[in-house]
């Protein structure tokens with residue numbers, strides 16, 4: 789993990805954060821947009837064309853399908869060029885609201901990317917439960933999570 793502000797900044801002294809997500813039904817997208825807003829950037833849907841470039845801190849989010857992240861996001865992370873990302877933080881949205889991001893975390897670590905120890909996970913409305921989630925409180929909590937990670941990486 790980045791140990792202080794100097795290590796996490798580029799030559800101009802600016803820390804570059806990016807947000808990428810996979811979302812089929814919009815739940816992870818809503819959280820990604822909230823995190824991106826806190827970072828002062830825009831979230832990238834991995835299914836759409838985009839260029840990441842050198843990134844100090846990458847937020848990675850996904851919906852959960854069949855107890856795990858979709859294979860597409862694992863492929864996407866696997867294909868990221870080595871040494872372009874310094875640190876990462878992970879979030880997910882699922883019906884049961886539990887953390888199912890282990891595969892994403894293992895993959896990031898395998899690529900030598902330090903992962904923030906706390907993850908953000910949020911329930912999504914299903915037929916009989918969690919009406920309206922992710923809701924405005926979830927959005928607020930996602931922004932607070934992003935702020936916490938940014939502060940930690942900025943030292």
Ligand SMILES: Cc1cc2nc3c(=O)[nH]c(=O)nc-3n(C[C@H](O)[C@H](O)[C@H](O)COP(=O)(O)O)c2cc1C
Nearest residue numbers: 811812813814815816851852854855882883884912
């Ligand atoms: C095919 C499919 C499989 C799912 N499997 C799970 C699951 O195993 N566990 C869970 O908690 N939620 C599961 N869900 C619910 C999704 O995690 C939930 O809808 C979440 O919002 C998906 O993220 P998204 O809204 O960003 O697409 C599943 C949904 C679909 C459509």
